[in-house]
Amino acid sequence: MHTDTERCVRAVRSKDARFDGVFFTAVRTTRIYCRPSCPAVPPKPGNMEFHPTAAACQRAGFRACKRCRPDTSPGSPHWHVRADAVARAVRLIQDGVVDREGVPGLAARLGYSTRQIERQLLTELGAGPLALARAQRAQTARLLIETTAMPMARIAFAAGFSSIRTFNDTVREVFALTPGELRARANGSAGSHPPTTATTRATATPGTLTLRLPFRAPLNPSNLFGHLAATAVPGVEEWRDGAYRRTLALPYGHGIVALTPRPDHVLCRLSLTDPRDLTLAISRCRRLLDLDADPVAVDEQLRADPLLAPLVDAAPGRRVPGTVDAAEFAVRAVLGQQVSTAAARTHAARLVSAHGVPVEDPEGGLTHLFPTPEALAGIDPATLALPRSRRTTLLTLATALADGSLALGPGSDRDEARANLLALPGFGPWTTEIIAMRALGDPDAFLPGDLGVRRAAQGLGLPATPAALTDRAARWRPWRAYAVQYLWATDDHPINHLPA
Known part of the structure; x- marks a missing residue:
């Protein structure tokens, strides 16, 4: 562009x-x-x-312009769609890999040399991995300066800077203001910022930040938050006071987030045990809610099909619910095989209470982090209230995730991940594609064999058999995952409605 x-x-x-x-x-x-x-x-x-x-x-x-604050723009949708090495690198940088592991760690995850990654990013983006990470650190620093009362020295290290001097120099260079001037300006003009910025100061609970997550309009929250609320695992997730709340397992500690849909933004309330996790927590929340999508481009493509057009026109801006942890979602996908939503929640809740790490939540009913693959890989199969074949599938998945032979996440090669999943016992096309859709963020993942999709297709006059529907869906590419959301929405299921 x-x-x-x-x-x-x-x-x-x-x-x-x-x-x-x-x-x-x-x-x-x-x-x-x-x-x-x-x-x-x-x-x-x-x-x-x-x-x-x-x-x-x-x-x-x-x-950066002081008026429009370009550093607070939504992320580019290109990195959501693309699956090449540059897009995977951008997603990993957004996930904080460079800050935690350096450029060599980024290159190792992608299977390239450091020089190759730097050259590709510089050619296509005009900046290498260190410059991209630096810009992200500057944005995080500005957020902490303007929305908290944290001392500047603590902000510097929380944002990922190696020294206070580097922090001061970067903020001054990027924003043409010192950190102190940024804070004074925010305090003196709290109502003047555009609605896509983080301007609300934390007041209720120490260590809590309240900020606004921008998105490209339109956004239809019904299926997005309805899906998250209807499938919420007790203890890990809940719907409370109009907000979706959940626990987060993060590199330096853990957190609790509350996400509330608003007309022009999503209100995000984050409580973190370590502020160094802020950038990653925000990135995961944006990925969970698919906030970097381009709904105009998606809906324009789907609207070209006359049988889908009425669904798009009735409720434009549907998003694909994602996840904050790809390994967690893969486990939950296995637990949800061939059972109802309520049964899947029950199975997951048992795992959480038995193997999850307890957390405190003074503002709600969250009690645990979801169990890690390492914790699940070592459990006794006899303790699982599942059919024997499902136990094998779950434990094989957990072992593969724990030993690294299966990699799922923002930097994963989607085709390679699909092949590795299909090689595991108990994994078929439905489970693999739902993981590709929600855990890997593939906008073109498709579920032609899903009962809800087939039923909706038949009602609209679309082909109902998986093979014929796949052929017809070729015209929806690369947005077939969004087409699935519109098809699912024809059913009066709780996942398609905001909770009362």
């Missing part, structure tokens, strides 16, 4: 918010970069240049 100058100029002149995060506008005369929807008067086209990432703008010597 950023190489199509004419299209970018049109988007900037029309202040089209759909392109926020897709590209960034840098102004040569002011040395400032903005989001396409910046409310300022657009510069002359000859003074504009366009970059694919905020990191590329910063590397080229531009600083």
